[in-house]
Amino acid sequence: MVSTGETITFVITNTGQVAHDFTLGDQTAQDDHEEEMAEMMESGDMTMHDEDNVVVLQPGETKELTWNFTESGTFLIGCHQPGYYAGGMKATIDVD
Ligand SMILES: [Cu+2]
Numbered sequence: 001m002v003s004t005g006e007t008i009t010f011v012i013t014n015t016g017q018v019a020h021d022f023t024l025g026d027q028t029a030q031d032d033h034e035e036e037m038a039e040m041m042e043s044g045d046m047t048m049h050d051e052d053n054v055v056v057l058q059p060g061e062t063k064e065l066t067w068n069f070t071e072s073g074t075f076l077i078g079c080h081q082p083g084y085y086a087g088g089m090k091a092t093i094d095v096d
Helices: 026-041
Strands: 007-013 018-027 054-059 062-068 073-078 090-095
Touching: 007 018, 007 054, 018 026, 018 062, 026 073, 054 062
Parallel strands: none
Antiparallel strands: 007 062, 018 054, 018 073, 073 090
């Protein structure tokens, strides 16, 4: 549980063998990113870049993402590498 106005620094380590990403946002942002990834797959260019709310982690990599939760509501963390989000690689954060 996070309180509105709180700033959280997530420290994320990819302990797996393949790339994953950590995308923070509401449901709309997650859906948009999932759509964007589908378009990237079609174009054959799967190069992803870090954004304010996205970090891409290669195996063994650790990165930080700091976010100020200015609004209450339900936020999600999702991985949008092909198939993972649909496969349940997501988590929910409730902001009060
Ligand atoms: Cu993943």
